[in-house]
Amino acid sequence: MAKIRIEKLTKIFGPRPKEGLRMLDAGKSNAEIREAGHAVGISDVSFEVEQGEFVVVMGLSGSGKSTLIRCLNRLNEPSRGHIYIDDEDITTYDHDQLLKLRQHKISMVFQHFALFPHRTVVDNAAYGLEIQGIEPEERRRRANEALELVGLKGWSDSYPSQLSGGMQQRVGLARALAVEPDILLMDEAFSALDPLIRRDMQHEMMLLQQRVKKTIVFITHDLDEALQVGDRIVLMKDGRVVQIGTPEDILKNPASAYVERFVENVDMSRVLTAQAVLQRARVLAFPGDGPRTALRKMNDDNYASLLVVERDYTLRGTISVEAASKAVQDGLKTIEPLIEETPSIPINEPLMSIIGILSEWRWLLPVVDENNKVLGVVTRAAVLTALAENTPDKTTSAEPESEPESEPERSDAA
Amino acid sequence: MIPMVPKFPLAHMIDVALNWLTHNFSWLTQALSHGISAVIDVIITGLLWVPPWLLILIVAAIGWRAAGRRVGIFTALGLLFLWNLRLWQPTVETFTLVLISTLIAVAIGLPLGIAAALSKRTSRVVMPVLDFMQTMPAFVYLIPAIPFFGLGAVSASVATVIFSTPPTIRLTALGIQQVPSDLVEAADAFGSSPRQKLFKVQLPMAVPTIMAGINQTIMLALSMVVIAAMIGAGGLGGKVWQAIQRLEPGKGFESGIAIVILAMILDRVTQRIGRGSPAAGAH
Ligand SMILES: Nc1ncnc2c1ncn2[C@@H]1O[C@H](COP(=O)(O)OP(=O)(O)OP(=O)(O)O)[C@@H](O)[C@H]1O
Ligand SMILES: [Mg+2]
Numbered sequence: 238m239a240k241i242r243i244e245k246l247t248k249i250f251g252p253r254p255k256e257g258l259r260m261l262d263a264g265k266s267n268a269e270i271r272e273a274g275h276a277v278g279i280s281d282v283s284f285e286v287e288q289g290e291f292v293v294v295m296g297l298s299g300s301g302k303s304t305l306i307r308c309l310n311r312l313n314e315p316s317r318g319h320i321y322i323d324d325e326d327i328t329t330y331d332h333d334q335l336l337k338l339r340q341h342k343i344s345m346v347f348q349h350f351a352l353f354p355h356r357t358v359v360d361n362a363a364y365g366l367e368i369q370g371i372e373p374e375e376r377r378r379r380a381n382e383a384l385e386l387v388g389l390k391g392w393s394d395s396y397p398s399q400l401s402g403g404m405q406q407r408v409g410l411a412r413a414l415a416v417e418p419d420i421l422l423m424d425e426a427f428s429a430l431d432p433l434i435r436r437d438m439q440h441e442m443m444l445l446q447q448r449v450k451k452t453i454v455f456i457t458h459d460l461d462e463a464l465q466v467g468d469r470i471v472l473m474k475d476g477r478v479v480q481i482g483t484p485e486d487i488l489k490n491p492a493s494a495y496v497e498r499f500v501e502n503v504d505m506s507r508v509l510t511a512q513a514v515l516q517r518a519r520v521l522a523f524p525g526d527g528p529r530t531a532l533r534k535m536n537d538d539n540y541a542s543l544l545v546v547e548r549d550y551t552l553r554g555t556i557s558v559e560a561a562s563k564a565v566q567d568g569l570k571t572i573e574p575l576i577e578e579t580p581s582i583p584i585n586e587p588l589m590s591i592i593g594i595l596s597e598w599r600w601l602l603p604v605v606d607e608n609n610k611v612l613g614v615v616t617r618a619a620v621l622t623a624l625a626e627n628t629p630d631k632t633t634s635a636e637p638e639s640e641p642e643s644e645p646e647r648s649d650a651a
Numbered sequence: 652m653i654p655m656v657p658k659f660p661l662a663h664m665i666d667v668a669l670n671w672l673t674h675n676f677s678w679l680t681q682a683l684s685h686g687i688s689a690v691i692d693v694i695i696t697g698l699l700w701v702p703p704w705l706l707i708l709i710v711a712a713i714g715w716r717a718a719g720r721r722v723g724i725f726t727a728l729g730l731l732f733l734w735n736l737r738l739w740q741p742t743v744e745t746f747t748l749v750l751i752s753t754l755i756a757v758a759i760g761l762p763l764g765i766a767a768a769l770s771k772r773t774s775r776v777v778m779p780v781l782d783f784m785q786t787m788p789a790f791v792y793l794i795p796a797i798p799f800f801g802l803g804a805v806s807a808s809v810a811t812v813i814f815s816t817p818p819t820i821r822l823t824a825l826g827i828q829q830v831p832s833d834l835v836e837a838a839d840a841f842g843s844s845p846r847q848k849l850f851k852v853q854l855p856m857a858v859p860t861i862m863a864g865i866n867q868t869i870m871l872a873l874s875m876v877v878i879a880a881m882i883g884a885g886g887l888g889g890k891v892w893q894a895i896q897r898l899e900p901g902k903g904f905e906s907g908i909a910i911v912i913l914a915m916i917l918d919r920v921t922q923r924i925g926r927g928s929p930a931a932g933a934h
Binding site: 310339349365 | 831833834836837838839840841842843844847851852855856858
């Protein structure tokens, strides 16, 4: 069951949305509809968000990102379509149900913080709890916990104006987290921060996401940020969704020239992960193997080393060809004493850091799951090939087709 | 052509309407009149019962706390001077009228201002009425006040309330409307009811603006209370009025200066209240 299911969601701004909808159905363009005095916020948007997923919404200015996210807690009233949260259609909620939904299930983090200047940091963080009618002591305790979670312990009694931008943004985050919502909506939550603080916040957000699995819908203008934090990316244009997929999907198979323009010039090494270069480990050694067996396995496949695993594929380490030969000379029974400790990486390790590890480690690099079981290996050759193949080639991607569209914005922090 | 058109009987119509009102509502205005005049008497008697030096000390301390040392010292010196001029009693009378009128004006103006801020329709009705109330020469209010409430302090305070309430209404509405929309939205996003939003976000954020409105109300009330001496409100205005009738310019100026001093004290002290709040630093 999807956490959020959005079905054919349309939002028309203006005094007579019905008329706008009719024009939309008649196939009129956004520009024509605008001329008639309406504005298309989003049109016919459908997708699902799974429990615990981190979805990033991207698109140019005016593409409807904010409208979409604000429909999810009905700060914008949808003109048509349905939003199901936990399989309940929230577009049919009455006033009281809506207040309950906003109090308990969905919280929002705002681009410009939107902190209450007349309240202390802890009272800001406790705002949602106060609205729920929770007793002062308990809400203070829970607000302080949330503040601690975002690294603002000890700032409770300051006023927002006494904090730096990054800290204010964290208060905004704590305010949203304090009510322990299932869903977090973040509208360009980090864009007002300078690049360094922003990197920190992204990092903290990801750590936080691992600790408290929330369903997150996150808007950003910044592709690097999207790639950094997103499980999936929703790309929007003119109020419509043009592509949905994992960062890799979108980079490797851009669905249109629009998407392509978004993704060209992206540093592939940050985007691709071990997944893209994973190879099956064809031969493995076991701790009980004799040195001669190990040498023969290496010779068969022309390897200078072998990964050593337990029978259940738990990683033990590496045996090199030198070590195995020496074991033969010394007359050792098994290779067990000569197993070298070996670095390993998870399946979602970015190529960027793999390159770093491979510059220090000359043998096969094992990719393991969370139980330290070997899934496969990564070799230096495979990494280099992947990078070469995926670096965009200007002569082929620069298509003659030219849309009257401004360049997508990119982060200035590379 | 024009002289042939008979005069539109505006004055007559207003007189008829007022007569009708006086006739049918005198029971209410009489009751109000008794109530207000009792309260005014109690306060004046109470304040005059306190030795002037003690009262001066208390007021100066309030001024000091609210607005700093300089205002505190100025308050003390100013009041001592008034006492020395033998104008203590009229000062207390005037102050009491201002106090009562302001309290009533705020009690009426605050809710009206909130209503005007939250509902476009209310605002469309209230704002033109305020324009009317403020442009009408202040004296005119005194005339109908007399048949309703009789000569004296009550009529004066009623006319004063009518004259001085608009700034509180206006600035309360303005203060609430000026709360940044993203803060209102944040309140909405956390599921605040309209009531919670008003009391937890909009009103606290509007405090500095509302206080500016109340400050203006106080100043208008003071100016009106002085004018209201014409219908027997007494106080410092009464002294000025006496001086005019007896052609005593010295006495007139003495009382005039006393009014200025009282005005400055009221202004400085109330101006600062609400400014110290953290919301005042935001925009
Ligand atoms: N309150 C509104 N009234 C009228 N039109 C609106 C309103 N809000 C948004 N729009 C219109 O809806 C469209 C989508 O706007 P939206 O704010 O969702 O874009 P966005 O993708 O969030 O842009 P940005 O990146 O600049 O924040 C725009 O054409 C905009 O003009
Ligand atoms: Mg936006």
